[in-house]
Amino acid sequence: MDFKIGHAITEDLETIKELNLDFLKEHNNRFEKRFRINKENEKRITRYLKECISAKNMLVARSDRGIIGCLTVTDEKHPLELCHKLAYIASIYVKPQFRNKGVGKVLLSKAIGQASDRRYEQVSLRVATKNDSAVTLYENVGFRTKFLEMECDTKKNACEFTEKLLKSFFKLFRGCPAIQLQ
C-alpha cells in the first residue's frame, strides 16, 4: 500500500480532529472509559490540534484515499528540568481498514527521526498494558518498558479497605458475649 508521511497542514484540521475523536472513542470502548467526549472538549481538542499543526508536531500518513493515520510528537513537560531532552509521542491512530500494513511503524519511525533532528535524546509514550498491537508496534521500533505507571481506583479501594477492617473487627470480637454477631 502506498502512503507518504509528512507534516499536517491547516486544511487537514477537520480530518485529524475526526481521527482523534475516533481514537478517544476506541480507547473508551476497548480499554477504559477515560475520556469525556463533549462539545467543550471537542473545542479543546481543536485548539490543541491547531497548535500541534502550526508547531509541525503533527505527522500524518497520506494515501490516495486521504489521511489514514496520524500522531503527535511534542515536548515532554516536566516541572523539574530533566537531565536529557525528552520528546513525547501521543495519539497514534491508524484507521481500522489500514491497520497491520506497516503504517504505524513508518509513522513512529518518522516521529523518532524528527525528535532526533530536534535534538531530543529520548522519546517516551504511554500505552494501555492490554493494547497488544500497540505494544508490539512500539517494541518493534525499539521502545522498552522502563517504568510502570500504576493507578488505583480510590472509591473501590476505600470500600475494600473498610470491608477488610470490619471483617477483622468482627473476627476479633467473635465469641465475646457482649456482641452477638451473625
Ligand SMILES: CC(C)(COP(=O)(O)OP(=O)(O)OC[C@H]1O[C@@H](n2cnc3c(N)ncnc32)[C@H](O)[C@@H]1OP(=O)(O)O)[C@@H](O)C(=O)NCCC(=O)NCCS
Ligand atoms: C496501534 C496502531 C496505531 C498500530 O498501527 P498499525 O498501522 O496497525 O501498525 P503496524 O502495522 O505498523 O504494526 C502493528 C503490529 O502489531 C501486530 N499486531 C496486530 N494485532 C496484534 C495483536 N492482537 N497482538 C499482538 N500484536 C498484534 C502486528 O502483527 C504488527 O507487528 P509486526 O509488524 O511485527 O507484524 C493501530 O492499531 C491503532 O490505531 N490502534 C488504535 C489506537 C491505539 O490504540 N493507539 C495506540 C495508543 S497508545
